[in-house]
Amino acid sequence: MNENKMNMALLFQADLVLESPLTLGNGQAEYSHKDLMLDKSGRPLIPGSSMAGMFYHYFSRHLEGEELAMLDQLWGSDNGDGDYTSSMIYFYDALYSGEWDEEQIGKRDGVRIDDSTKTARKMGKYDFQILYPGNRFQFKVEILLREKHKSLRGFAEKILRAIWELGRTGKVRLGGKTSRGYGLASLENGAYHSFDFAGHPDVFEDYVNHPWSFENNIQVLEAAPSEIGERVWNLLVPLVLNRSLLIRSYDVATWDVDARQLDNPDHHAVIPGTSWAGVFRSHVQKIYKEIVSQCTGQLTEKQQGMIQNETAYLFGIEKRGATGQKSRIIFDESADAEESHYTDITRVAIDRFTGGGRRGALATNRVTVDGHFNLSVTIDGPSDVEKALIYLAITDLCDGMIAVGGETAIGRGVFSLDLEKAEDYLKVVVDESQGWCDALLKHIKEGLGGK
Template sequence: MFRDGNAHGDTDLVILRDSLEDKALLMGSSIAGALRNYLRDHKYGYNAEEISVLFGGQRSDEEGEQSPLIINDAISNTVPHIELRDGVKINSITRTAEDAQKYDLELLEAGTQFNVCFELLIENNREQLIRELVIVLEGLESGKISVGMKKQRGFGRCHVEEWQVWKFDLRKPDEQISWLNFEHWQLGLLPNHPTYESIEKALGLFLDEKEDKRDRLTVNATFTLATPLLIRSGQASSDKAPDVVHLKSRRDGKLQPVLSGTSLAGVLRHRAERIVNTLQKNTSIIDEIFGVDFSKDKTKKGKASRLIVHESVIKETEDLVQNRIAIDRFTGGALHGALFNEQPIFGSDKTELNLELELRQPKPHEIGLLLLLIKDLWTGDLPIGGTSSIGRGRLQGKKATITLASENKVWNITQVSKDESLIIDNAKDLEKFVDALNEEVAT
């Protein structure tokens, strides 16, 4: 999502559009910011001092050098399809919506295509410039870099399908003419010119995985639905549609049910608060992991979330409509005019959803807290979505892979069926992280 700060209308956050063609506009500054942060994290680790030549001087340096990398604004190839999402802040104690905390926002549909142009001017430090360029473009190519708003909640993930590369030696007059005549604004890949699926192959420089200095814990877990699931959406297609339908997003030209990163992150945060409060520890631990939204809590300093929660597509489900009616608590009878219907999704033996979490700069006690959250999801003790009070929203874990980059360790967890015990690689290692949480509480 790319926010238009000048737009006015019924939607709180709208997509930035080109004023002439009504196509989506991707600002070069948005891409540059995402690439710059990724390069710093990749080379030196999170929160390190930025030392690079690709993006010129440091942000704090008022007299720094100009970046030799030019990134043009990009316009979507077609008029995009827009998805409308609702958001609301939930009170962690009452588990109900807080007053005046509802908002809605526009999103670009998955699959929206842009043609992005990069231009690198090389005068000095050729080898370092090319290597840093390959690092950031490979990150963009493989989906490691997100752009736009709400990146920590799974939005803005993108990848590059094909590359075309041109080289001009401006020390030669004929090359200068070729560069001046080159149509930088040309939309789409130019015909009769080689294309590459990998930027490493295109530039002839291959990266070593050891160069990645990012310290992070990643969790990739596969779940199935133990009960029906309902995440409310305002996507009713007609007047005859149910009053409440499950959230869906278009993938590969088809609407598919999803578990949004915002819903899952909210559930995880509330359960983390409950765990920490039970252990009688200061909830600053929660803010360190999930961040602080200054616009919602002006008593605290804003801080980005270190926990990245990606959106998940739920495969092999079925939509069924259920009729319900509100009950008058005084008479015990049906409340007049309060008949409504809902359309949750139901699972089967083939139903799967893959949860992908990433915790940056993890500390041992934070890993322990995240493991407890995964455990609660795995056993169905932590429901997600709405109407959990009537038994919806419970998951059942099938397998998980936990990777800690700093120690180069991988743990696998599997459970063949609900009635069988878990199979965990080196469970004692994971128990140490939970012990670290207890020790952190005791200090």
């Protein structure tokens, strides 16, 4: 029998819907430091290579042994001695669907922080284009197996079901800055068609002429529990904004004030994952150092280095040259769950010598007040020590000891726990937080030289 003869084909398609802003660079910097990937007609495009890499990375983290080897076969591999296996799974470019409006492209900003001073680096300010949530794409994937790989049929079907389950539950993350809440997407209207060439060779013509539509007896994939176990840990914390919040938008096209709160196309106030990550990274280190200092009586240079390394292992290390590490903690973007209320506040800087206003120092800021936000924190393969540090930081956030955004020195960005919606969160921390904290103390005593 010809080993290269086609054995089976699986076609899967769905609607891909953005649940958070997407940043996916095209390698150019005409409108920002990182422009959005567009097709020749000027509409957004998600390359198949991005989706193939994302799904491979996810499955390689959650499979092991024989199934990990089968994953490499399915995606294609090179064993180093010239023996190549071509990929058997094909991700098509996801094309934009629906009516296109250029106003769906926005702009976000970021700043690179100096590790030693904890302040912005010189020339560290940058911006990038985003595609707003709610936009839809056509998602298509094809698996084609030949006779020599027919033993992978069951595994290929399992991977296809897992892709659908990830998408159905809104866990697909595409593009850049995915650990900071960007590129979160879901799949809707999932359907597939299978072609069994081994048992029905006459279906080859149907396969060649397949129209990639939801007609012609394409089977709808039903919801099913994932067969691939996840190692992630998630906390969802409902929060109430106690005062006001100002996270500045730098998209100045429609400004009528000097600074305004970042929002989404629905005009709901937004807290980007980058803001959450910066606040938590700094506060986790602070908590860790304080606990170690109390347990040991002092904080040595060696202990500070170990704390720095453990924090970097959780929050990631910026890539410089060939070195770097992806963050294992994900902070999703938070949008005001209800209609946001804004108010304009005018301030003036005072000259401390004259007691009068400084020249040109009058400014009006548009802030949001009395909002409701959900903080979502996800960690890949966490230890109890890491859970304890994040739990302690969340506790400080809910106690008003951490402020988020700008102008925190005058009371902005202070939150408390939304007790009316916190039942699930409280149940988790009441049952498990003591075990996390015990593990943290044990680690300090045994690993960091505590008493």
